[in-house]
Amino acid sequence: MTHSALSIKNLSYYYGERCALNELSVDIAEGVFFGLLGPNGAGKTTLMSLLTRLLKPASGEITVFNYALNKQANQAMRNIGVVFQQSTLDLDLSVAQNLAYHGALHGIAPKEVRIRIQQELTRFDLADRRHERVRNLNGGHRRRVELARALLHRPKLLLLDEASAGLDIDTRASLNRHLRHLCRDEGIAALWTTHLIEEIHEDDQLLILNGGRSLAQGQVQTLLSKHDAKNLPALFSQLTRPAA
Ligand SMILES: Nc1ncnc2c1ncn2[C@@H]1O[C@H](COP(=O)(O)OP(=O)(O)OP(=O)(O)O)[C@@H](O)[C@H]1O
Known part of the structure; x- marks a missing residue:
């Protein structure tokens, strides 16, 4: 059903x-x-x-x-997971930091957050960019980071x-x-x-x-x-x- x-x-x-x-x-x-x-x-x-x-x-x-x-x-x-029309990523933080804040906001334990960040970034082919500042990513990659973040709390x-x-x-x-x-x-x-x-x-x-x-x-x-x-x-x- x-x-x-x-x-x-x-x-x-x-x-x-x-x-x-x-x-x-x-x-x-x-x-x-x-x-x-x-x-x-x-x-x-x-x-x-x-x-x-x-x-x-x-x-x-x-x-x-x-x-x-x-x-x-x-x-x-x-x-609910949300991707807004205007990007809400912090450009001066790394990809992983942006996701980690989201995890903390949702009350997910830090160890679990680290596991999920790895999973989501791998899913979106971004695992090797995790320590990069969002400012250095192109528009398509930023959108993928937003999607990864939106999915972090499942x-x-x-x-x-x-x-x-x-x-x-x-x-x-x-x-x-x-x-x-x-x-x-x-x-x-x-x-x-x-x-x-x-x-x-x-x-x-x-x-x-x-x-x-x-x-x-x-x-x-x-x-x-x-x-x-x-x-x-x-x-x-x-x-x-x-x-x-
Ligand atoms: N803050 C506001 N104050 C007054 N009118 C508003 C406000 N925000 C939106 N509107 C009006 O409400 C209607 C719906 O706007 P909305 O932004 O939800 O449409 P949209 O489909 O998202 O448009 P777009 O594709 O341009 O983003 C429009 O007539 C718009 O002018």
């Missing part, structure tokens, strides 16, 4: 009068790579901020592995806000592939937000968000048949085109 990793029900958020998210509902099962596609201003970062408790919803419910985010925040947050749900922003095409594709393997091989659920259509595949689960509203949700192939669209770019422009 598959379990729900993330359940969002009727979630709304306002900046003053401006509605940034309007009654959004989403369900993501464990082990699923879930794409969230939306143009600039769609509400992607607002959603990420609500999911990580940086913002408080105006209304609605968020549940992570059956823990209500507002009432059982510690249990819910323990299951979360079962990863939230990635435009994690591939600013990377070249090959590095973006490799990061995207890596995430898909994590979902498939380790049962981790990932919410991958992007405004780049090519990062979404035809067998992915997808939410198209625009103006804070869900325009479509489901498996891409099913959505294409339902809306009689020949491919995802066509569907996206059909759904997001302003009314004449």
Whole structure:
């Protein structure tokens, strides 16, 4: 039986009068790579901020592995790993130091932290860079360090806000592939937000968000048949085109 990793029900958020998210509902099962596609201003970062408790919803419910985010925040947050749009690495610390701080923040014993750092850096092909300052790494390697850090406390749900922003095409594709393997091989659920259509595949689960509203949700192939669209770019422009 598959379990729900993330359940969002009727979630709304306002900046003053401006509605940034309007009654959004989403369900993501464990082990699923879930794409969230939306143009600039769609509400992607607002959603990420609500999911990580940086913002408080105006209304609605968020549940992570059956823990209500507002009432059982510690249990819910323990299951979440995050990669924000803007890098949050300390450039003057080494790769290993950045990860060690994260481990300490999560209350993991130092010996165990050292073991996990080695495991995660090996997974991302960065073991030989562990003592290097983050400042000396290129953009793709920095992103991999952020992913390694996000996984250090062994979360079962990863939230990635435009994690591939600013990377070249090959590095973006490799990061995207890596995430898909994590979902498939380790049962981790990932919410991958992007405004780049090519990062979404035809067998992915997808939410198209625009103006804070869900325009479509489901498996891409099913959505294409339902809306009689020949491919995802066509569907996206059909759904997001302003009314004449
Ligand atoms: N701090 C803020 N104050 C007022 N309005 C805001 C604020 N942050 C975002 N908004 C507005 O809320 C809406 C959703 O913005 P959000 O940043 O969540 O979208 P996004 O999909 O992440 O966009 P992008 O792809 O450009 O990062 C937009 O209309 C935006 O202008």
